[in-house]
Amino acid sequence: MDVLEIKKTIKETLRGMMEDKNIEIGDDDFFYEDLGADSIMIVQVFLTCQEKFGVTLADELNLMEPVSVNSMTDLVLSKLQEKAS
Amino acid sequence: MERSIIKGMGMYLPEQTFTSEEIEERAGYDKFKIKKGLVRMLTGCESRHYVRDNEHSSDLAARAGEMALKDAGLESSDIDAVLFCSITQDFAEPATVNVVMDKLNIRNAYSFDIKNACNAFISGVDVADALIKAGKAENVLVVSGEALSRWTKFDYDDKEELLKRAPAALSVGDGGGSFVVSKATSVDKDRGIVNSRFHTMPEVWNNNVIWGGGVVYPKDASKLYIPGTTKALIDMHQEVSKNYIPPVMKNSGWKTEDIDCVLVSQVAKWITKNIRNIIGVEKEIMPEIVETMGNMGAANIPIMACEARRLGILREGSKTLLLGGAVGANMGVMSVVM
Numbered sequence: 001m002d003v004l005e006i007k008k009t010i011k012e013t014l015r016g017m018m019e020d021k022n023i024e025i026g027d028d029d030f031f032y033e034d035l036g037a038d039s040i041m042i043v044q045v046f047l048t049c050q051e052k053f054g055v056t057l058a059d060e061l062n063l064m065e066p067v068s069v070n071s072m073t074d075l076v077l078s079k080l081q082e083k084a085s
Numbered sequence: 086m087e088r089s090i091i092k093g094m095g096m097y098l099p100e101q102t103f104t105s106e107e108i109e110e111r112a113g114y115d116k117f118k119i120k121k122g123l124v125r126m127l128t129g130c131e132s133r134h135y136v137r138d139n140e141h142s143s144d145l146a147a148r149a150g151e152m153a154l155k156d157a158g159l160e161s162s163d164i165d166a167v168l169f170c171s172i173t174q175d176f177a178e179p180a181t182v183n184v185v186m187d188k189l190n191i192r193n194a195y196s197f198d199i200k201n202a203c204n205a206f207i208s209g210v211d212v213a214d215a216l217i218k219a220g221k222a223e224n225v226l227v228v229s230g231e232a233l234s235r236w237t238k239f240d241y242d243d244k245e246e247l248l249k250r251a252p253a254a255l256s257v258g259d260g261g262g263s264f265v266v267s268k269a270t271s272v273d274k275d276r277g278i279v280n281s282r283f284h285t286m287p288e289v290w291n292n293n294v295i296w297g298g299g300v301v302y303p304k305d306a307s308k309l310y311i312p313g314t315t316k317a318l319i320d321m322h323q324e325v326s327k328n329y330i331p332p333v334m335k336n337s338g339w340k341t342e343d344i345d346c347v348l349v350s351q352v353a354k355w356i357t358k359n360i361r362n363i364i365g366v367e368k369e370i371m372p373e374i375v376e377t378m379g380n381m382g383a384a385n386i387p388i389m390a391c392e393a394r395r396l397g398i399l400r401e402g403s404k405t406l407l408l409g410g411a412v413g414a415n416m417g418v419m420s421v422v423m
Contacts, residue, residue, distance in 0.1 A: 040249050043127045047120060058126055062355045 006053065006073045013048045017041045030066040039063050045072065055079035088277040089214040091423055092224070093157025093265035096391040097148035098134045098378065105130055108255050117244040123252045129354030133258025133379030135234040142173045143181050145261030146230030147188035149387065153263035154189070159224060161189055164265075166222040167196040170209035171229045172382040173236060174198065177298065185228055195222065203350050204283075204411035205229065205383035206262065207419055213266035214278045223268045229384040233257035236295060238310035253352070254313030258379025262387025276402065280336040281419040282329050289414045326363050326408065329418045333406070337420040341365045345403035346423075348389045350410055351375040360408065372398055385409075390423075399423055 011025045014037060023035065031037040031045070042063065050057045053076055060075055103111075105124040114121050125131055136145065146169060154161065169182035180198040195216075201208040206229045213225035237257060241247040269277050296302055297309030334340070341364065349360055351374055361371050372393045374385065381388060386407055393399035400423070407419040 038249070040123070040127070040252065043123060043252070044120065047122050047126045050126070051120075051122070058129060059354065061126060062358065064355070064359050 003073060003077070006049070006076050007069050009049060009052055010045055010069050010072050013045050014041065017044060025069060027069045030068050033066055042067060049076050053080060055083060087218050087220065088269040088273075089217040089266050090269045090273050090276045090278070091210075091264050091390075091421060092267040093153045093155070093159070094387055094390050094394070095149045095152025095154070095156055095263045096384075096388040097145055097152065097261040098388075099136045099140055099145070099259050100134070101137060102132050102134050104132045105255070108133075112239050112251055112255055113241050113247055117241075117247055119244070119248055123248075124255045127252045127353060128256040128375060128380070129373075130256040130258075130375050130379045132377055133234075133256070134260060136232045136259045140232065141175050142171055142230035142232045143169075143175050143184035143188060144230065145232060145259065145384070146171070146181070146185045146228040146263065147261075149230070149261035149263040149384075150185060150189050150226055150228045153226065153228075153265045153387075157224075157265035157267065159265060159267075161191045162193070163224050164191050164194050164226045166213065166216055166225040167191055167194050168199050168209040168212060168225065168227050169196075169229070170199040170201070170205035170227060170383050171231050172200075172202055172205065172295075173230070173232045181230075182228075185230070189226075191226070194226075201383075201415065202411035202413050203382050203385070204409040204413075204415055204417045206386050207281075207407055207409045207417040208283070210264060210266060210278070210407070210419065211281050211283065211417070213264075214281075217266065217268050225266045226263065227266055227387075228261070228263040229382075229387060230261040231257075231382040231384040232259050233311065233380075233382055234259050236310050238312075250313035252313065254311040256353075256375070256379050257311060258381050260378060260381040260384045260388050262381075262384040262391065264387055264390070276422045279420040279422060280333050281417065282333050282336075283415065283417045284329060285413060285415040287413070290412075292414065293412045326360050326410075326416075329416055330364055330406070330408070333418045333420050337404075339404060339420065343404050344406060345370060346393050346399045346405040347371045347408065348386050348393065348405065349408040351378075351380050351385045351389070352410075364406070370398055372396060
C-alpha cells in the first residue's frame with residue numbers, strides 16, 4: 001500500500017469533517033491538540049481507514065493518546081504488514 | 086468489628102439481542118447518511134441485550150437476585166435488607182425495591198433504593214457492608230436491574246446530536262446483577278470486603294444528564310434519555326483512577342502483583358485499557374463485557390463478577406478490585422477478597 005495514499009485518505013477524511021475545509025494539516029500535527037478535531041472526528045478517521053484498507057483498527061483506538069497523520073499511517077501500515085504475514 | 090463477605094452472586098440477561106449496526110440504523114444513521122460502525126469503533130460494543138415490552142428493571146433485578154440467593158444457599162426469609170441500586174427504575178414512586186421484594190417473596194427486610202448513576206451498585210455494596218458492621222443486618226441482597234434501552238433515544242431529528250453524542254449513548258445494554266453480602270463467620274477465614282474509597286466531584290454534575298423524570302421537567306417525556314455527553318467524565322474517570330486506586334491498595338496491604346481480578350465499569354474498551362495500564366495489570370485478569378453486552382450501567386459490576394467466575398478468573402479467595410466511575414460525578418474503589 002502506498003504511504004501517500006494512506007496519508008491522503010487520512011487528511012481528506014479529517015478535512016471533510018472540519019469547519020475549515022481548507023485547513024493545513026501537517027504530517028506531525030496532532031488531530032485534537034493541534035487541529036482541534038473532536039473525538040468523533042478521530043473515530044471517523046479510524047473507521048474510514050479500517051474500511052478502505054481492510055484492516056482492524058477497533059482495538060487500537062485510544063482517545064487519550066495523541067494521534068497524527070504520521071502515527072496513524074504507521075498504524076495502518078503495521079496492520080497491513082500483520083495481515084500479509 | 087464484624088466483617089462482610091460476598092456470599093453469592095447472580096446475573097440475568099434478557100433474551101433479545103441487537104448488533105450495533107442494527108441500533109445505528111434504528112437511530113437514523115442511514116437517514117442522515119452517517120457511516121455505520123461508529124458505536125463499535127468508539128466503545129467496542131458489538132451487540133447488547135434489550136428487554137421486551139413486558140420486562141422492567143424490577144424483573145431483571147429479581148431474576149439476578151434469585152440466582153444470587155441460590156448461589157449463597159439462602160432462602161428469601163434469610164434476607165434482612167434489600168437494596169435496589171440502578172440508574173433505571175420501574176417508576177418514580179414507590180421505590181422499585183418493593184417490587185423486587187414482592188417478586189422474590191422477601192417480606193421481612195429493611196429496604197430502599199440507592200441512586201448513584203453507574204456507581205449505584207458499588208455504593209450499595211458499601212452500604213450493605215456498613216449495615217452488617219453496625220449489626221443492623223446479617224444478609225443483605227444488593228440488586229441492580231438496568232433497562233437502559235427504555236431511556237435510549239432513537240428518534241433523532243438533529244444530525245449533529247446523532248453524530249456527536251449518540252455513539253456513547255447507543256452502546257448501552259440491559260441486564261440485571263446481584264450480590265448477597267453476608268456477615269462473615271469463622272469458616273470464611275480471610276474473605277471479605279477489605280477497604281473502599283468514594284469521592285464525588287459535584288462541579289461536573291452537568292454532564293450526560295438525563296434531564297427528564299424529575300421535578301425540573303415534570304411533564305416532558307422527551308427529555309428522558311441518555312444524551313451521551315461523556316467527555317468530561319471520561320477524563321475524570323482516568324484521572325481519579327490514578328489518585329484513588331493506590332490508597333485503597335495501600336490500606337488493603339496489597340501490591341499490584343497480589344491482584345487476582347479487576348472489575349471496572351464498562352464504557353469503552355480503550356478506557357478499560359488505559360485503566361489497566363494505570364493499575365499495571367494484565368488483560369487476562371480484567372474481564373470485559375462491553376463487546377457482547379454493552380454498557381449496563383450499575384449492573385456492570387455484578388454481571389462482570391459472574392462472568393469472571395464463569396471464566397475461572399474469579400475464585401473463592403481472589404483478591405479483587407471493584408472500580409467505578411459515574412455521572413455526578415463520582416468514583417468508587419473497593420477491595421474485596423472473594
